[in-house]
Amino acid sequence: MKILAWLAIMIVLFASAFVGKVPIQLSELLEMSSIDSTIFYQLRVPRLILAFLSGGILALSGLLFQTLFRNPLTTPFTLGISGGATLGAAIAIIFGYHSHFLGFSTISLFAFIGALLTVALIYYFSKKLHSTTDHRLILVGIALSFFFSALLLILYYLSDFEESYLILRFTMGALDTVGYSDTVPLLFGTFLIITVAYFFKEELKLLSISYEFAYLRGVNVERVMLSMFVIISLSVGLLVSITGPIGFVGLIIPHIIKLFYKHSADKLFFSSFVAGGIFLVLCDTLSRALPTVSEVPVGIITSLIGGLIFIYILVSKE
Numbered sequence: 001m002k003i004l005a006w007l008a009i010m011i012v013l014f015a016s017a018f019v020g021k022v023p024i025q026l027s028e029l030l031e032m033s034s035i036d037s038t039i040f041y042q043l044r045v046p047r048l049i050l051a052f053l054s055g056g057i058l059a060l061s062g063l064l065f066q067t068l069f070r071n072p073l074t075t076p077f078t079l080g081i082s083g084g085a086t087l088g089a090a091i092a093i094i095f096g097y098h099s100h101f102l103g104f105s106t107i108s109l110f111a112f113i114g115a116l117l118t119v120a121l122i123y124y125f126s127k128k129l130h131s132t133t134d135h136r137l138i139l140v141g142i143a144l145s146f147f148f149s150a151l152l153l154i155l156y157y158l159s160d161f162e163e164s165y166l167i168l169r170f171t172m173g174a175l176d177t178v179g180y181s182d183t184v185p186l187l188f189g190t191f192l193i194i195t196v197a198y199f200f201k202e203e204l205k206l207l208s209i210s211y212e213f214a215y216l217r218g219v220n221v222e223r224v225m226l227s228m229f230v231i232i233s234l235s236v237g238l239l240v241s242i243t244g245p246i247g248f249v250g251l252i253i254p255h256i257i258k259l260f261y262k263h264s265a266d267k268l269f270f271s272s273f274v275a276g277g278i279f280l281v282l283c284d285t286l287s288r289a290l291p292t293v294s295e296v297p298v299g300i301i302t303s304l305i306g307g308l309i310f311i312y313i314l315v316s317k318e
């Protein structure tokens with residue numbers, strides 16, 4: 001059964017690279033100077049890798065955050081990280097920072113700085129609240145999201161037509177890429193989140209039962225949660241700075257995985273990561289396959305499909 005599942009995954013990933021406005025001839029792929037070969041290896045394959053890694057990071061971060069905060073609705077969006085990154089990107093666009101620095105887009109750099117500042121703010125409030133296990137910290141993240149949204153609207157108001165379009169395009173989330181420059185940072189982000197998940201594997205298993213139980217078993221709950229929160233947030237911030245905010249992946253994939261596998265969170269890392277990657281690849285493939293004048297941003301597709309799936313999951317549990 002597992003062999004068939006992996007075979008199906010390989011077929012989906014391989015087929016996805018051939019979907020797009022320009023048809024690719026399989027016979028042309030070995031001719032490196034051909035247009036089909038250039039499109040395939042410089043556009044389609046990097047985009048496929050970007051989609052898979054992005055979906056994996058979002059799904060795994062959702063699983064980890066939901067376990068840490070013991071709240072099934074906790075995601076990088078509800079904690080304000082995506083909002084901070086989006087605001088940082090908008091500031092770069094408004095003030096005309098459209099260049100590149102050390103090979104990276106300044107818009108992406110500002111987005112990452114926005115995510116980092118959000119993490120710093122939440123860390124500060126966690127100290128003020130004297131707890132990272134309190135639901136008030138989630139409320140702080142939601143409050144920051146609304147605050148960032150208000151600032152973003154002000155920037156919309158101050159922007160011209162071109163700047164408004166760039167900001168809107170970023171907020172929709174997209175996987176457009178040329179070459180492999182964007183996949184390298186995401187590989188680092190993937191390494192970060194997978195490493196922290198496995199390093200705190202036993203602690204997560206205890207935390208999934210209760211904070212009190214973990215404390216009685218000798219876990220420094222505050223330190224573990226704060227360490228994991230910061231590292232996961234850095235990984236997600238790195239992702240959002242490249243792709244923009246892509247919603248619902250981190251929310252619905254952990255719920256779907258838990259429907260099929262009745263295990264604790266520490267045994268769902270791999271399946272969540274792979275399922276998130278496959279889901280985003282499928283959504284991106286659909287965005288390229290739709291008969292529209294231009295490609296529909298993948299963030300719109302994930303929100304449409306994810307919203308319907310999440311409603312179905314909620315209704316089916318009643």
